[in-house]
C-alpha cells in the first residue's frame with residue numbers, strides 16, 4: 001500500500017486514499033472474470049460499460065484538466081476502440097513525459113494496451129511522434145501515420161506501473177488504456193529471463209474474416225484479429241472451421257474454431273519490422289479441426305526466415321487435438337514464417353489456427369526504488385502547498401528516466417540510477433520543505449533557493465552525501481539544524497535571505513563549510529525590461545566577444561544590486577548584531593521609558609483637547625510635557641478591537657527599539673485601565689498628508705524630498721526586519737504611518753499592529769489578517785501567512801503613492817483606477833512612467849532616479865512574495881536613486897553657475913535618459929528649489 005500511495009500520478013496526490021478506495025471499489029464491484037481490469041477512456045465519461053461488459057473509467061483521476069481533450073472524427077465506430085471518440089493531448093516540451101500510474105501486483109504478469117487514434121483536426125505545426133513506455137521500457141513509437149495500438153506483456157516489479165508517453169515531436173496524445181492481469185494459463189514470460197517484456201507485433205486469428213475476438217471470449221482480453229491478407233501468401237488458402245467444445249488450450253475456443261490450410265504450404269511475411277537485430281518469440285496455435293485426420297497424416301515443417309525450426313511437426317503426435325509451439329528468432333527488418341507439408345510422408349497440408357508474434361525487449365531498470373519512493377513523497381509534499389505549480393506538473397513517472405524531471409540530476413552507478421541533485425530554485429514554491437528531502441540517500445546538491453518556503457529547515461541524517469545546500473531567499477524560520485551544518489561531506493551552505501533563520505555561529509567553527517551568501521540575487525528582478533534586453537543581447541550576439549563581455553558586466557551589475565544581507569552578517573544575527581550600516585546605535589541597550597500618571601497625561605494634553613488623529617490603537621492627541629517637549633499621546637479607545645496584548649506588544653517593542661527612522665516611544669501610562677502611549681510630536685505630519693492631504697494643497701512635496709523620505713522609511717523598516725535575533729513585522733506600513741519630523745526626516749510610526757514575527761512553535765497562520773485596505777499583501781491575505789515580505793508589499797504601495805501622488809484606494813475614481821496598484825502596473829510594464837508620475841513633480845525629477853524607484857516599487861508589489869526584494873535591497877536601490885538624483889542636481893547647479901543655462905529660476909528638470917524619454921520641462925516651473933528642509937519645518941502640522 002505504501003508504495004502505491006507514494007507513487008500514483010501527481011494529480012492523485014491530495015486525494016491519495018480516496019483514489020485508492022475508488023480503485024478498490026472498482027475492482028470489487030465488477031464481475032469475477034474482469035477482476036483487476038483497468039480500462040481507461042481518456043477524457044471519457046465515467047462508469048461506461050461496453051457491449052463486452054467491460055467497465056470503463058475516465059482518466060480525470062490522473063489528469064482532471066480538460067484543456068487537452070479533443071474530439072476525433074472517426075469514419076465508423078469500430079470494435080477495436082469501442083467507438084471512443086476523444087483523445088487527450090499533452091502539450092509538453094521536448095523529452096518530457098506524462099504517465100498514468102496504474103496499480104499492479106509485483107511478480108504478476110500483465111497485458112497493457114494503449115490506443116492512439118490520430119485526429120487530423122488537431123494537427124498542429126508539427127505532427128506528433130512519441131514513445132510509449134511501460135515503466136521506463138519503451139514499447140513503441142507512435143506517430144500520426146494512422147490508427148495505432150501499442151501492446152505489451154510485462155511482469156510487474158512494483159505495486160504500481162507507469163504507462164508513459166514521451167514527447168519527441170509535436171504533442172503526444174492518447175485515447176485508451178487497458179491493463180489486464182494475465183491468469184495462470186498464460187505462459188508468455190515463463191522460462192524467460194525476468195528482465196524482459198514482450199511487445200506485441202501481431203496476434204492473428206486465422207480463418208476468421210469477421211470480428212475481433214476479445215473479452216469475454218478471451219478472459220485475458222487479448223485482441224485476436226482477422227488476418228491482414230497482405231501478410232499471407234494468397235495461393236489457395238482455405239479457411240476451415242469446426243465447433244469445439246473443450247480444449248486445454250490457452251487461447252479461446254472461438255479462436256481455435258477457425259484455421260487456414262493449404263495442400264502444400266503457406267507463408268506469412270512481415271517486411272516492416274524494426275531494422276536492427278531484434279529477438280522475437282512466435283507462438284503458433286494448432287488445433288486439428290478435421291476429425292478425419294489421424295496422427296501421422298498431417299505432418300509439416302516450420303521455417304522461420306528460411307531456417308527449419310521444427311521438422312516433421314504433427315499436431316496429434318501426443319494424442320491431443322491441440323498443440324502450441326513457441327519459436328525464438330533473431331530478425332532484422334523482416335520475418336518469413338513458412339509452414340510446408342513434408343512431401344511423401346504427409347497426406348494433408350499444414351494447418352494453423354492462430355499465431356502471435358512478440359518482440360522481446362529488455363526490461364529497463366527504473367531508478368533506484370528507494371529514491372523513487374522518497375522523491376514521490378517529496379513531490380506529494382510540495383504539491384500539497386503548490387497545486388498548480390508548473391514544474392511539479394511535469395514531474396511524472398520515473399524521476400530520472402528516460403530523461404530526468406526538471407530540476408533533478410541523476411547518475412548511473414553500480415547498475416542502478418540514483419538521484420544526485422535536486423535544484424528547484426526559483427520555482428515559486430510555498431509551504432514547508434518536505435522533510436523526506438533529507439532521505440534522498442545519494443543526493444549531493446540541494447538547491448531550494450528563491451522560493452517561498454516557510455517553516456523549519458529539516459534535519460539530515462549523518463549518512464547524507466550532501467556537499468552543497470542552498471536555502472537562500474526563502475522565508476524559513478527557526479534555527480539552522482546542527483545535523484545539517486555538521487554533515488560530513490558538506491562544503492557549501494547558503495541560507496542567506498531567510499530573515500527568520502537564526503544560526504549559532506559556534507556551529508561554524510569548522511572552516512570547511514563556507515557559508516556563501518553572495519549568490520543571494522533575487523530571481524524576479526524588478527527591472528523586467530532590463531533583463532529582457534540583457535537576455536536578448538546575450539542570446540544573439542554571444543559571438544562578439546566585446547558584446548559578451550559587456551553583457552557579463554551588465555548581468556553582474558544587475559545581480560549585484562539585489563544582494564541581501566551577506567552570510568556573515570546573517571550568522572551574527574544571533575548575537576544581536578544587525579546588518580544596517582546607517583545606524584550605529586546598539587539595539588539592545590536598555591532604554592528606560594518614562595512612566596506617566598494619568599494626571600500628567602491629562603495636564604499635558606489639556607484634558608485631551610487637541611485630537612490629531614485616529615489610529616488602530618485609538619485616538620491621538622497633541623500635548624506638551626512639563627519640560628516643554630511636544631508629544632503625541634495615543635489613548636486606547638474602549639471600543640478598540642485590539643486589546644491589552646497590543647499595548648504590551650508596543651511597550652515591549654518600543655522599549656528595545658531605537659532608530660533614527662522610527663518614532664521612539666517616550667513613555668506610557670497604564671493607570672486605572674487606561675492604556676496610553678506617549679510619542680514625540682512629529683511637526684511635519686504624515687507622508688500621506690504631504691502627498692495628497694491638506695498639506696499637499698499648500699505645497700507640493702518635491703521629488704528629492706520624497707526620495708529621501710522613502711529611503712528613511714525603508715531604513716526604518718529594514719531595522720525592524722533585521723532587529724536583533726527576531727524579525728519584527730510592522731504589519732501596517734502605509735503613508736499615514738510614515739511621519740515627518742521638523743527636518744522632514746521620515747520616521748515609521750504606529751506599531752499597534754506589529755508583532756514579533758512568527759517564531760518556532762508559533763503558528764503564523766493563526767493570526768487574523770490585519771492591515772489597511774489598499775496596502776494589504778494579497779499573498780498574506782490569501783494564505784494568512786505573515787512574513788516580512790508583506791511589509792515589503794505595503795512599502796511598494798507607499799512608493800507608488802510617492803511617485804504618483806495618489807491614494808492607494810479611491811473609489812471616487814473610475815473603476816479601473818480604484819486600486820493604485822492595479823492602475824499603475826500596466827503603465828509601468830509598458831514603460832509609460834510619465835503617465836503615472838504625480839503631475840505636481842513633472843519636470844522635477846531625474847528620469848533615471850525615477851526609474852529606479854518605479855522598478856523597486858514594481859518588485860515590491862509582486863503578487864508572489866518570493867519575488868519581492870528584502871528591505872535591505874530596497875534601501876540600496878533607493879540610495880542609488882538618491883545619489884543619481886543628487887548628482888544630477890549638482891550637475892545642473894554647476895551649469896547654472898556657469899551661467900550657460902537659465903531655467904527660469906529652477907535648477908531641477910528632467911534629463912531625458914533611456915529607457916523612457918520624458919517630456920520636456922513644463923513651461924511654468926514648479927516651486928523654487930532646492931528646498932531647505934528647515935524652511936519646510938515651518939509648515940504647520942495637521
Ligand SMILES: *[C@@H]1O[C@H](CO)[C@@H](O)[C@H](O)[C@H]1NC(C)=O
Pocket residue numbers: 077078079211212
Ligand atoms: C462490432 O461488433 C458488433 C457486434 O459484436 C458487430 O455487429 C459490428 O459489425 C462490429 N463492428 C465492426 C466495425 O467490426
Ligand SMILES: *[C@@H]1O[C@H](CO)[C@@H](O)[C@H](O)[C@H]1NC(C)=O
Pocket residue numbers: 191192193326327328
Ligand atoms: C526460446 O527462448 C526461451 C528463453 O528465452 C527458452 O526457454 C526456449 O527454450 C527457447 N525456445 C526455443 C525453441 O529455442
Ligand SMILES: *[C@@H]1O[C@H](CO)[C@@H](O)[C@H](O)[C@H]1NC(C)=O
Pocket residue numbers: 240241242
Ligand atoms: C464453417 O464452414 C462451413 C462449411 O464447411 C460454412 O458453411 C460455415 O459458414 C462456416 N462457418 C463459419 C463461422 O465460418
Ligand SMILES: *[C@@H]1O[C@H](CO)[C@@H](O)[C@H](O)[C@H]1NC(C)=O
Pocket residue numbers: 277278279330360362
Ligand atoms: C537475442 O538473444 C540472444 C540469445 O538469447 C542474445 O544473446 C542477444 O543479446 C539478444 N538480442 C537482443 C537484441 O536482445
Ligand SMILES: *[C@@H]1O[C@H](CO)[C@@H](O)[C@H](O)[C@H]1NC(C)=O
Pocket residue numbers: 267269303305306307336337338
Ligand atoms: C520464405 O521462406 C520459405 C521457406 O524457407 C521460402 O521458400 C520462401 O521463398 C521465403 N519467402 C520469401 C519471400 O523470402
